[in-house]
Amino acid sequence: MGADKQMNLGFLFQISGVHYGGWRYPSAQPKRAADIRYYAEVVRTAERGKLDFCFLADSIAAYEGSAEKQDRSKEALMAAEPKRLLEPFTLLAALAMVTEHIGLVTTATTTYNEPYTIARLFASLDHISNGRAGWNVVTSANLAEAHNFGRDSHVEHGDRYARAEEFIDVVFKLWDSIEDGAYIRDKLAGQYGLSDKIHFINHVGEHFKVRGPLNVPRPPQGHPVIVQAGSSQPGKELAARTAEVVFTAQQTLADGKAFYSDVKGRMAKYGRSSDSLKILPGVVVYVAETESEAKAKYETVSNLVPPDFGLFMLSDLLGEIDLKQFDIDGPLPEDLPEAKGSQSRRDVIINLARRENLTIRQLYQHISGASGHRSLWGTPKQIADQFEQWVYEGAADGFNILPPYLPESMTDFVNFVVPELQRRGLFRTEYEGSTLRDRLGLARPKNSVAKPS
Numbered sequence: 284m285g286a287d288k289q290m291n292l293g294f295l296f297q298i299s300g301v302h303y304g305g306w307r308y309p310s311a312q313p314k315r316a317a318d319i320r321y322y323a324e325v326v327r328t329a330e331r332g333k334l335d336f337c338f339l340a341d342s343i344a345a346y347e348g349s350a351e352k353q354d355r356s357k358e359a360l361m362a363a364e365p366k367r368l369l370e371p372f373t374l375l376a377a378l379a380m381v382t383e384h385i386g387l388v389t390t391a392t393t394t395y396n397e398p399y400t401i402a403r404l405f406a407s408l409d410h411i412s413n414g415r416a417g418w419n420v421v422t423s424a425n426l427a428e429a430h431n432f433g434r435d436s437h438v439e440h441g442d443r444y445a446r447a448e449e450f451i452d453v454v455f456k457l458w459d460s461i462e463d464g465a466y467i468r469d470k471l472a473g474q475y476g477l478s479d480k481i482h483f484i485n486h487v488g489e490h491f492k493v494r495g496p497l498n499v500p501r502p503p504q505g506h507p508v509i510v511q512a513g514s515s516q517p518g519k520e521l522a523a524r525t526a527e528v529v530f531t532a533q534q535t536l537a538d539g540k541a542f543y544s545d546v547k548g549r550m551a552k553y554g555r556s557s558d559s560l561k562i563l564p565g566v567v568v569y570v571a572e573t574e575s576e577a578k579a580k581y582e583t584v585s586n587l588v589p590p591d592f593g594l595f596m597l598s599d600l601l602g603e604i605d606l607k608q609f610d611i612d613g614p615l616p617e618d619l620p621e622a623k624g625s626q627s628r629r630d631v632i633i634n635l636a637r638r639e640n641l642t643i644r645q646l647y648q649h650i651s652g653a654s655g656h657r658s659l660w661g662t663p664k665q666i667a668d669q670f671e672q673w674v675y676e677g678a679a680d681g682f683n684i685l686p687p688y689l690p691e692s693m694t695d696f697v698n699f700v701v702p703e704l705q706r707r708g709l710f711r712t713e714y715e716g717s718t719l720r721d722r723l724g725l726a727r728p729k730n731s732v733a734k735p736s
């Protein structure tokens with residue numbers, strides 16, 4: 284990594300952390316899950332560490348999967364902390380008032396929303412936060428969302444992405460529909476706005492018909508930062524055309540490099556330079572002064588996953604087989620019953636158990652912590668070495684940190700890892716500029732709707 288290149292770091296803020304045992308960790312505060320002061324404390328810690336952004340993932344459903352699966356899993360899920368308990372725009376607007384620098388990113392699905400609503404929400408959040416908003420564009424993988432929006436089945440994958448492509452274009456036009464400086468607010472002349480700077484976009488497409496203009500002035504960043512997290516072929520294509528940050532779950536350096544060059548390699552045909560998109564793989568970090576202490580933290584939280592919940596989750600991944608009939612501290616039996624659902628996902632889990640020689644308990648503990656992301660434990664130096672290698676070797680521009688348990692692992696990251704990265708010149712010591720774009724080194728987009736002057 285060149286001496287002048289610094290990495291970008293965001294973090295996924297899931298109430299008591301991403302690990303299923305996180306809410307039971309001794310220092311966790313799950314009873315504050317709807318307390319704005321709790322969120323403010325965690326985000327201020329991240330801001331003390333000069334992190335680029337806080338990311339609130341979102342889904343417009345309490346549970347996942349089919350109605351039948353939701354009915355069946357309701358009891359088992361009572362051992363897990365929900366992934367979210369507050370609506371993200373409301374929460375981020377409040378956090379904008381108690382922070383100054385950190386970016387505020389959340390998810391909005393293009394499948395179960397309308398572009399006007401989403402353009403308006405993000406434009407408002409960008410104004411409220413003085414240019415710190417980012418939109419994680421998702422097409423929704425969760426069937427349960429369909430059931431909350433009048434549908435029995437999910438919109439088909441290809442159709443979801445076709446709608447997403449047009450959705451983003453409409454949002455861009457709406458953000459541009461009131462030009463910078465359109466509102467002059469001239470009290471003496473009695474003139475509030477300039478009509479030639481306010482545009483009806485008159486969009487008519489396959490999915491949307493939107494006249495505009497937006498009823499919010501152009502956001503301070505021009506466009507809030509666009510984030511994308513789908514890694515299917517259409518997901519990567521959408522990212523290459525429109526995204527400025529990409530989240531991804533990559534387990535190995537080789538896979539990380541392949542994904543990085545694949546996505547960046549698709550950008551040239553859209554006239555984009557590869558450094559106008561930052562790829563941030565997710566990583567769960569356990570850090571302490573010694574490696575054994577860090578490993579002990581991992582073990583502590585892993586042991587806090589309630590067995591019934593662990594077995595339910597594992598059984599789901601293995602194709603809905605009843606695991607209670609087997610010894611939890613023995614290996615997965617060779618002759619597992621037939622699977623329902625995805626065979627490839629089941630094979631990945633079975634191969635993992637065999638390769639690492641894991642018992643059933645160890646297997647669910649292993650997959651409880653990271654929802655497919657990489658987990659690292661070690662000293663600050665060991666963690667920084669890993670980060671440096673991925674950036675140096677072209678697998679990442681930085682990372683999306685997934686704290687396993689909160690608030691403690693955010694504090695650990697800021698106290699241990701950030702100073703080590705700063706010492707190496709790999710991370711900022713002061714925030715640069717004022718907007719999220721400034722921190723990510725991204726240009727403010729030109730207005731696509733304005734007439735050239």
Ligand SMILES: Cc1cc2nc3c(=O)[nH]c(=O)nc-3n(C[C@H](O)[C@H](O)[C@H](O)COP(=O)(O)O)c2cc1C
Nearest residue numbers: 340341390421423424512513514515518530531532
């Ligand atoms: C770090 C990360 C964060 C994600 N956040 C969300 C989210 O907040 N809401 C959501 O519905 N999907 C989220 N996803 C899932 C992706 O948007 C996407 O649906 C999934 O990766 C499947 O991609 P595909 O449809 O392109 O195959 C996230 C994925 C990753 C890796």
